[in-house]
Amino acid sequence: MTDYERHTLNAYRTSERAAEYKRFHTTDWSWGRFVTWLEQRAIAQELGRYKWKPSDQLLDIPCGAGILGKLLHQFPFQIVASDISPEMMDIARAEYPTDRLINCTQADITDTPFPQGSFACVITLGFLHRVPTEIKRAALREISDLSNHMVIISCSVDTPLQRIKQTVLSWVKRNHIPAPCPVPIKDIIAECESSDLRVVRAFMVLPLLSAHALLVLEKS
Numbered sequence: 001m002t003d004y005e006r007h008t009l010n011a012y013r014t015s016e017r018a019a020e021y022k023r024f025h026t027t028d029w030s031w032g033r034f035v036t037w038l039e040q041r042a043i044a045q046e047l048g049r050y051k052w053k054p055s056d057q058l059l060d061i062p063c064g065a066g067i068l069g070k071l072l073h074q075f076p077f078q079i080v081a082s083d084i085s086p087e088m089m090d091i092a093r094a095e096y097p098t099d100r101l102i103n104c105t106q107a108d109i110t111d112t113p114f115p116q117g118s119f120a121c122v123i124t125l126g127f128l129h130r131v132p133t134e135i136k137r138a139a140l141r142e143i144s145d146l147s148n149h150m151v152i153i154s155c156s157v158d159t160p161l162q163r164i165k166q167t168v169l170s171w172v173k174r175n176h177i178p179a180p181c182p183v184p185i186k187d188i189i190a191e192c193e194s195s196d197l198r199v200v201r202a203f204m205v206l207p208l209l210s211a212h213a214l215l216v217l218e219k220s
Contacts, residue, residue, distance in 0.1 A: 022065035069095025129156035
């Protein structure tokens with residue numbers, strides 16, 4: 001079994017692990033919760049730049065524990081949530097507006113059952129920095145094919161400063177687990193552009209202190 005299979009593909013296949021993930025990002029007094037709050041605020045601002053219609057569909061993939069769900073109550077989208085882990089989706093389902101959640105669909109982000117061009121917006125958070133380059137590329141190609149307008153992705157990026165930070169954290173916090181596959185932001189931008197996605201904005205969620213970047217993309 002590869003590291004990708006162990007730490008990402010099959011890592012959240014129990015209800016206990018799914019609940020732990022949700023707590024870390026939403027209720028624990030954790031750095032992850034703070035960065036998630038900043039990220040959600042930025043996503044709300046980006047979505048607010050567009051005039052969405054009630055007929056527009058949004059795909060949250062991988063939806064994880066539904067951390068994006070509460071934010072989507074303020075927008076008119078019809079929503080599809082998708083994840084490879086049924087246990088994650090069991091927790092996620094309650095977070096979305098019940099009258100606008102079309103379904104929760106188990107799927108691999110590199111090979112989904114959805115029709116091409118069926119989503120006005122596709123959002124992919126907390127995934128691309130966890131997977132090797134070939135999976136990143138396959139996921140971005142699929143995301144691009146599914147979107148007919150806009151894509152938002154997050155990715156932890158690799159910089160000299162972040163490498164120093166991760167080294168220090170590994171010394172002071174024995175259970176610290178860094179993002180396994182971060183890349184320089186110029187590389188993730190290049191991968192997006194090669195998948196027919198034009199970068200509208202790319203910025204750090206918390207410059208210097210966090211490796212998390214948010215990219216707002218449109219179909220070329």
